Amino acid sequence: MPQMAPMWWELLFMMFMMSYLLMNMIMFWNNENKINKTLMNKKMNTEINWKF
Template sequence: MPQMSPLWWEILFMMFIMFYILMNIMIYFSYQMKKTNKNNKMYCINQSNWKW
């Protein structure tokens, strides 16, 4: 019969995995927000430079 790890190791490991996934999600969405803000600024700049 295999030796089982203590429950607190498993809980610590699961907390680490959840923290890692959450951190990656936050980084991804912060990058997406910066990217869309740059696109919006470019659109506003291009839109304001019209000529007759």
């Protein structure tokens, strides 16, 4: 008969996987927003030419 892991091992593993996926989604979303903000800033800088 095969050994089975205790329920709390499975719960720890599932919590780790959920937190890992959530962290990756948050990092992806932050990078996507940073790229959009830099593109907007570049557009604004090209439109406004300040000459001092």
